[in-house]
Amino acid sequence: MNIYVELTRKFNEGRLRAILSSGQAVVLHRLAVMSKDGDWLLREECDVFDHILKVLDSYGARYRFGAPLDMRWMVGGWSSHFEFMSGNLRVRTDFVCRPPRISPSRLESIWREQETRSFPFVDLIDLISLKKTNREKDYAVIGEIARKIIDVDDQLRYSRSARDIMELCLAFPESATRIASERPVLVNVSGDLEKLEVALDAERRKLMHENENRLQRYIKAASPWSEQWKLKEKMVEGRSLIESHNALVKNAEGCLPFDVEKQDGYSGVN
Amino acid sequence: MESIKDEFLSEEDLDIRNLDEEALEYYWNMWLEQAQSTNEYDKDRYSHGVFAVD
Numbered sequence: 001m002n003i004y005v006e007l008t009r010k011f012n013e014g015r016l017r018a019i020l021s022s023g024q025a026v027v028l029h030r031l032a033v034m035s036k037d038g039d040w041l042l043r044e045e046c047d048v049f050d051h052i053l054k055v056l057d058s059y060g061a062r063y064r065f066g067a068p069l070d071m072r073w074m075v076g077g078w079s080s081h082f083e084f085m086s087g088n089l090r091v092r093t094d095f096v097c098r099p100p101r102i103s104p105s106r107l108e109s110i111w112r113e114q115e116t117r118s119f120p121f122v123d124l125i126d127l128i129s130l131k132k133t134n135r136e137k138d139y140a141v142i143g144e145i146a147r148k149i150i151d152v153d154d155q156l157r158y159s160r161s162a163r164d165i166m167e168l169c170l171a172f173p174e175s176a177t178r179i180a181s182e183r184p185v186l187v188n189v190s191g192d193l194e195k196l197e198v199a200l201d202a203e204r205r206k207l208m209h210e211n212e213n214r215l216q217r218y219i220k221a222a223s224p225w226s227e228q229w230k231l232k233e234k235m236v237e238g239r240s241l242i243e244s245h246n247a248l249v250k251n252a253e254g255c256l257p258f259d260v261e262k263q264d265g266y267s268g269v270n
Numbered sequence: 271m272e273s274i275k276d277e278f279l280s281e282e283d284l285d286i287r288n289l290d291e292e293a294l295e296y297y298w299n300m301w302l303e304q305a306q307s308t309n310e311y312d313k314d315r316y317s318h319g320v321f322a323v324d
Contacts, residue, residue: 079319143278161276217322
């Protein structure tokens with residue numbers, strides 16, 4: 001069995017706790033294999049974190065630099081990162097509870113919708129939100145995802161292809177007018193392909209900068225923890241993951257702030 | 271003749287849509303094994319979360 005499928009099944013034994021996300025969800029949507037690491041959305045419950053740590057411990061996982069898998073940091077938008085070897089594979093597992101660009105109400109709906117699925121992985125539209133990162137390659141993925149979407153309004157919301165958008169606007173002018181109020185690039189569609197391409201490029205750049213700014217806030221807030229990390233990593237070397245976790249939580253308290261966005265006076269989901 | 275369309279991923283990438291479950295898993299695992307060759311290069315990288323840098 002594929003390691004990310006195997007882990008997802010173990011994380012969700014008995015009940016839904018983790019939804020496979022990002023790169024490995026791209027595979028399950030039959031788009032491309034392009035990521036080595038596994039990413040999951042986690043339910044915000046302490047016993048969920050305990051279960052995930054136990055599963056990872058059974059694989060001999062260790063913490064990578066990041067936030068401890070603890071409610072106080074996870075609800076602040078931080079991510080937790082682990083690594084282990086499975087045969088010849090270096091397996092990396094990344095977790096968030098509050099994924100960027102997904103509103104609290106949408107997040108609630110995601111958990112409700114996934115309850116009935118036989119294998120939990122994020123839907124196409126949510127995958128698009130997650131992929132609006134500062135990496136160029138993610139916009140290629142968004143471009144292909146948009147072509148898999150059936151709903152015309154959503155195609156207009158998310159397409160990265162100027163040619164596709166022009167065809168959609170011609171075929172569905174009412175939808176185009178409606179969606180243009182939420183996606184300014186659609187205002188530029190007047191048969192001028194080059195103008196639309198420029199607008200799409202600018203839109204992508206804006207999204208990339210927004211994500212860079214978000215990451216920058218976390219990186220800055222994590223600076224004191226980052227300076228101590230090598231020492232702390234050495235401190236927990238050879239210990240089980242559960243023991244390491246307990247020690248790292250104690251050490252991160254007072255060093256890694258719980259809520260970066262509030263600390264910076266920032267509010268928003270991006 | 272087919273008209274030109276904007277391309278994002280290669281046809282080779284997208285070909286996984288034609289694989290059955292068993293073939294997909296085989297290809298997926300094979301890809302992950304081959305990708306281990308870059309482990310040293312990306313040992314300090316984060317591809318996801320708030321520390322993501324490429």
